[in-house]
Amino acid sequence: xxxxxxxxxxxxxxxxxxxxxxxxxxxxxxxxxxxxxxxxxxxxxxxxxxxxxxxxxxxxxxxxxxxxxxxxxxxxxxxxxxxxxxxxxxxxxxxxxxxxxxxxxxxxxxxxxxxxxxxxxxxxxxxxxxxxxxxxxxxxxxxxxxxxxxxxxxxxxxxxxxxxxxxxxxxxxxxxxxxxxxxxxxxxxxxxxxxxxxxxxxxxxxxxxxxxxxxxxxxxxxxxxxxxxxxxxxxxxxxxxxxxxxxxxxxxxxxxxxxxxxxxxxxxxxxxxxxxxxxxxxxxxxxxxxxxxxxxxxxxxxxxxxxxxxxxxxxxxxx
Amino acid sequence: xxxxxxxxxxxxxxxxxxxxxxxxxxxxxxxxxxxxxxxxxxxxxxxxxxxxxxxxxxxxxxxxxxxxxxxxxxxxxxxxxxxxxxxxxxxxxxxxxxxxxxxxxxxxxxxxxxxxxxxxxxxxxxxxxxxxxxxxxxxxxxxxxxxxxxxxxxxxxxxxxxxxxxxxxxxxxxxxxxxxxxxxxxxxxxxxxxxxxxxxxxxxxxxxxxxxxxxxxxxxxxxxxxxxxxxxxxxxxxxxxxxxxxxxxxxxxxxxxxxxxxxxxxxxxxxxxxxxxxxxxxxxxxxxxxxxxxxxxxxxxxxxxxxxxxxxxxxxxxxxxxxxxxxxxxxxxxxxxxxxxxxxxxxxxxxxxxxxxxxxxxxxxxxxxxxxxxxxxxxxxxxxxxxxxxxxxxxxxxxxxxxxxxxxxxxxxxxxxxxxxxxxxxxxxxxxxxxxxxxxxxxxxxxxxxxxxxxxxxxxxxxxxxxxxxxxxxxxxxxxxxxxxxxxxxxxxxxxx
Amino acid sequence: xxxxxxxxxxxxxxxxxxxxxxxxxxxxxxxxxxxxxxxxxxxxxxxxxxxxxxxxxxxxxxxxxxxxxxxxxxxxxxxxxxxxxxxxxxxxxxxxxxxxxxxxxxxxxxxxxxxxxxxxxxxxxxxxxxxxxxxxxxxxxxxxxxxxxxxxxxxxxxxxxxxxxx
Numbered sequence: 001x002x003x004x005x006x007x008x009x010x011x012x013x014x015x016x017x018x019x020x021x022x023x024x025x026x027x028x029x030x031x032x033x034x035x036x037x038x039x040x041x042x043x044x045x046x047x048x049x050x051x052x053x054x055x056x057x058x059x060x061x062x063x064x065x066x067x068x069x070x071x072x073x074x075x076x077x078x079x080x081x082x083x084x085x086x087x088x089x090x091x092x093x094x095x096x097x098x099x100x101x102x103x104x105x106x107x108x109x110x111x112x113x114x115x116x117x118x119x120x121x122x123x124x125x126x127x128x129x130x131x132x133x134x135x136x137x138x139x140x141x142x143x144x145x146x147x148x149x150x151x152x153x154x155x156x157x158x159x160x161x162x163x164x165x166x167x168x169x170x171x172x173x174x175x176x177x178x179x180x181x182x183x184x185x186x187x188x189x190x191x192x193x194x195x196x197x198x199x200x201x202x203x204x205x206x207x208x209x210x211x212x213x214x215x216x217x218x219x220x221x222x223x224x225x226x227x228x229x230x231x232x233x234x235x236x237x238x239x240x241x242x243x244x245x246x247x248x249x250x251x252x253x254x255x256x257x258x259x260x261x262x263x264x265x266x267x268x269x270x271x272x273x274x275x276x277x278x279x280x281x282x283x284x285x286x287x288x289x290x291x292x293x294x295x296x297x298x299x300x301x302x303x304x305x306x307x308x309x310x311x312x313x314x315x316x317x318x319x
Numbered sequence: 320x321x322x323x324x325x326x327x328x329x330x331x332x333x334x335x336x337x338x339x340x341x342x343x344x345x346x347x348x349x350x351x352x353x354x355x356x357x358x359x360x361x362x363x364x365x366x367x368x369x370x371x372x373x374x375x376x377x378x379x380x381x382x383x384x385x386x387x388x389x390x391x392x393x394x395x396x397x398x399x400x401x402x403x404x405x406x407x408x409x410x411x412x413x414x415x416x417x418x419x420x421x422x423x424x425x426x427x428x429x430x431x432x433x434x435x436x437x438x439x440x441x442x443x444x445x446x447x448x449x450x451x452x453x454x455x456x457x458x459x460x461x462x463x464x465x466x467x468x469x470x471x472x473x474x475x476x477x478x479x480x481x482x483x484x485x486x487x488x489x490x491x492x493x494x495x496x497x498x499x500x501x502x503x504x505x506x507x508x509x510x511x512x513x514x515x516x517x518x519x520x521x522x523x524x525x526x527x528x529x530x531x532x533x534x535x536x537x538x539x540x541x542x543x544x545x546x547x548x549x550x551x552x553x554x555x556x557x558x559x560x561x562x563x564x565x566x567x568x569x570x571x572x573x574x575x576x577x578x579x580x581x582x583x584x585x586x587x588x589x590x591x592x593x594x595x596x597x598x599x600x601x602x603x604x605x606x607x608x609x610x611x612x613x614x615x616x617x618x619x620x621x622x623x624x625x626x627x628x629x630x631x632x633x634x635x636x637x638x639x640x641x642x643x644x645x646x647x648x649x650x651x652x653x654x655x656x657x658x659x660x661x662x663x664x665x666x667x668x669x670x671x672x673x674x675x676x677x678x679x680x681x682x683x684x685x686x687x688x689x690x691x692x693x694x695x696x697x698x699x700x701x702x703x704x705x706x707x708x709x710x711x712x713x714x715x716x717x718x719x720x721x722x723x724x725x726x727x728x729x730x731x732x733x734x735x736x737x738x739x740x741x742x743x744x745x746x747x748x749x750x751x752x753x754x755x756x757x758x759x760x761x762x763x764x765x766x767x768x769x770x771x772x773x774x775x776x777x778x779x780x781x782x783x784x785x786x787x788x789x790x791x792x793x794x795x796x797x798x799x800x801x802x803x804x805x806x807x808x809x810x811x812x813x814x815x816x
Numbered sequence: 817x818x819x820x821x822x823x824x825x826x827x828x829x830x831x832x833x834x835x836x837x838x839x840x841x842x843x844x845x846x847x848x849x850x851x852x853x854x855x856x857x858x859x860x861x862x863x864x865x866x867x868x869x870x871x872x873x874x875x876x877x878x879x880x881x882x883x884x885x886x887x888x889x890x891x892x893x894x895x896x897x898x899x900x901x902x903x904x905x906x907x908x909x910x911x912x913x914x915x916x917x918x919x920x921x922x923x924x925x926x927x928x929x930x931x932x933x934x935x936x937x938x939x940x941x942x943x944x945x946x947x948x949x950x951x952x953x954x955x956x957x958x959x960x961x962x963x964x965x966x967x968x969x970x971x972x973x974x975x976x977x978x979x980x981x982x
Contacts, residue, residue, distance in 0.1 A: 029981060038652070042652040045656055062726050063363065066522065070518065176776070178770060185585075189774075191641070191663070194460060195774065207663060213663060281658070285655065285659075487878055491841075495844060498871070507849070509848050707952065708948070708962065712966060714923075714947065715970060718931075723980055728932065731924075731928040735921065772862065
């Protein structure tokens with residue numbers, strides 16, 4: 001009896017090893033819920049080479065950009081949980097969608113976070129001709145003339161919006177928030193000096209900061225890893241008394257219920273790719289050194305950021 | 320500047336770079352000609368292929384595709400009335416009637432000449448006036464774009480033969496379709512019926528493929544028995560001579576002007592420039608009543624403008640890191656992936672690549688001309704086949720093109736629905752072209768008006784704040800006045816008959 | 817049917833179209849705010865509803881003009897108009913055309929539905945062959961060859977080359 005039991009156990013164990021040892025044995029598809037050429041897409045494409053090498057198989061990126069970034073998430077949510085379909089998007093992009101809109105998914109709980117690869121805070125820029133050197137200075141001026149100073153953001157209900165509302169709410173700044181239809185329009189408006197301050201994800205526009213055209217006057221999180229030493233010590237919101245960290249961390253998710261062993265393997269691949277020389281080179285060119293988060297660390301980060309969003313939404317963004 | 324350019328040309332003649340540029344242009348022509356597939360799509364596909372290449376060859380491929388699709392889209396617009404790219408929709412208005420009159424190769428020839436010429440002039444302007452173009456791109460603000468959009472809309476009568484009422488109804492429906500989805504300023508849903516699919520509105524590719532692809536197929540099914548071929552039997556490959564082309568200088572100079580100026584303004588791009596060029600040429604023509612029936616000027620004007628935007632779109636991308644359209648946005652991403660940093664410093668830090676790209680832009684235009692002229696026979700042969708053979712393929716391409724735009728199935732259903740709707744409207748005499756005009760221009764006008772007002776703190780006077788705006792507004796008023804006058808004259812004439 | 821009757825039939829179709837246009841424009845006023853968001857007046861007095869409702873109002877006016885002018889012309893036309901007779905007549909005369917049109921739409925919907933469910937090569941082959949048949953081709957050999965070659969080309973282009981997730 002014991003022999004039979006042992007044999008069966010060995011057979012099952014051996015069989016499962018064969019099944020699992022086969023992952024991955026075909027191309028992995030990464031779904032990016034934004035269109036090609038955008039920040040998340042560029043980071044994904046910068047990452048995919050190293051990831052493919054680590055995983056040993058082809059990795060294909062598919063842009064599914066319907067529904068303001070939600071259709072891509074839903075596609076992965078519905079995909080087979082076999083590790084061959086993954087989602088790559090920003091932490092706060094997911095959180096923003098599910099916090100401010102009715103979505104068939106929640107940022108935490110609907111998909112399994114597998115790891116994160118690139119984290120950047122949202123920072124605040126001003127054109128050099130405006131002459132602002134710090135956020136406090138601008139807030140003071142705005143308080144004296146409420147509704148007169150303009151703060152440009154890249155789209156409503158995103159990280160930029162949350163930061164703007166955090167500043168307006170906690171400091172009573174009275175900025176007029178103007179929502180542009182995306183990063184490109186906001187970039188143009190900032191370079192053309194059409195708005196007072198610009199709230200955008202770092203390291204976008206870093207080139208212009210380095211050239212002296214724009215000043216960084218504040219940030220929603222530490223800039224210690226940005227590839228421009230001069231601004232690494234910029235005062236964060238928390239240092240100014242605003243209890244909020246705002247940024248975006250690009251990470252990968254797998255459909256809920258993906259086998260633990262597959263997730264472990266994915267974690268290994270992601271870690272290898274995120275810490276590879278190739279991705280580091282890409283990151284430095286893009287403007288920020290990469291940072292790797294394990295799936296647990298990523299989950300903790302998601303919970304932290306969700307907390308900030310819920311807080312700010314509740315206090316300043318609900319009618 | 321010139322040393323840089325010469326260096327750029329030298330780089331382009333490197334065998335690998337040259338071959339890649341050629342392949343890209345060829346691919347662009349082919350992809351552009353397939354209804355439903357667009358330039359951004361083709362470039363995205365090539366991105367992974369280009370990872371293993373150096374920066375310049377990778378971007379040369381993309382530039383080749385970019386230039387090629389601009390003309391390729393017009394081939395299917397002329398021969399099948401299904402534009403391969405949105406900017407080619409205007410070419411179909413006179414291009415297709417020309418094909419029906421047995422002048423298919425003439426139309427294709429004019430389109431090729433015009434595209435080349437437009438690309439050439441925009442290149443010369445771009446390269447010699449980089450600072451000016453950058454300034455135009457930068458200084459043109461939301462108020463300007465809104466006014467340009469309104470100007471394009473007012474010209475709608477240029478696209479309606481006959482009933483102005485029907486033209487305006489078509490435009491209004493187009494405007495409403497374009498406003499479906501989240502409002503860009505407040506992110507509030509409009510007309511979404513609670514559906515997530517419609518959250519960002521009707522996918523643009525779906526609208527184009529549906530209104531211009533499926534509805535054309537449904538409509539032209541009636542011609543299946545009567546005309547045995549797509550293009551009438553009595554024709555021979557008759558290409559326009561260079562002299563013929565020169566005689567029509569009004570059309571291509573107006574087209575180049577709009578292409579160069581409007582192309583530099585991010586956000587309006589080729590889609591806006593072609594309509595404005597067509598409308599202006601028609602209004603200033605000696606025989607405006609011929610437009611829409613197969614008038615070559617009606618092909619030359621939008622085609623010149625279409626390729627005329629390439630130089631204007633590339634300059635802000637290279638000097639400011641601001642994309643002029645979806646294709647240049649992807650190129651910016653590609654620059655990052657190849658270790659460059661697009662932005663105000665690219666001209667200095669990546670000078671070799673920048674000049675190589677500019678040189679490549681001109682060379683791609685020349686290659687496009689050569690390939691296209693040679694390919695006209697081939698295209699005409701393929702499209703001489705019976706409609707019953709071609710239409711199923713058009714339907715498949717259109718379906719897959721709509722699918723590939725968002726990589727999911729909803730755009731296809733949207734396209735089918737719009738196809739049926741567009742067909743019904745055409746049956747009752749509502750030109751589908753006006754609906755497409757509304758869909759393209761509506762969001763541009765609304766978004767830019769609202770942002771302009773927000774930046775100016777609700778001061779409506781911002782629309783007459785600068786001289787360019789006053790000029791555009793004046794033009795709009797003049798056009799409206801003109802239209803009313805023309806309308807009244809037509810009424811009087813028809814009454815006296 | 818004489819000319820006047822034909823015109824009357826066309827006018828009747830115009831009236832139907834007018835009704836459709838009006839229902840769209842009036843319908844806008846009921847569907848413009850599906851999420852019941854509060855109407856917050858943004859700067860310049862514009863809200864998210866200003867533009868679409870302005871266009872809808874314009875469309876309502878234009879639609880009314882269109883409907884009324886068609887209706888007046890219809891009444892002025894002295895011929896008799898029998899709806900059922902006209903429908904029967906139209907169907908009888910254009911049976912194959914209507915069938916082709918309806919068939920195309922149905923075929924497209926089925927093809928779209930099958931994307932992702934059935935192997936792309938097979939579904940395209942079936943679609944092409946059926947479409948050829950629908951458009952009254954009966955040269956089965958040519959149809960089959962083209963269906964297979966066509967699907968092969970499509971597969972190569974869209975699945976292999978473009979790597980579409982089908």
